Amino acid sequence: MTIDTNTVVSMTDANQNFSKVTKIVDKYGRAIVFKNNAPRYLVIDFQSADNSETASDEDVLASSGKLMDKYDDAFKELAK
Secondary structure, eight states, X not given: OOOOGGGEEEXXXXXHOHHHHHHHHHHHSEEXXXXXXXXXXXXXXXXXXXXXXXXOHHHHHHHHHHHHHXXXXXXXXXXX
């Protein structure tokens, strides 16, 4: 994920001035809250949350199939 420096807010700023965070979200569509110099939280507009990217059913089934194959012995042992 590419982070626009205009959307970065420190945890201290977010705690003390949440309206600053909401103004950034209104202007840029999201705000990234940093904690200990690393991105920690993503704040987005509620209406855009429903439009966020999600994996397709096919991708989820493919990934779960790979995990089932990889850990087949463990699943069989748990099924006993």
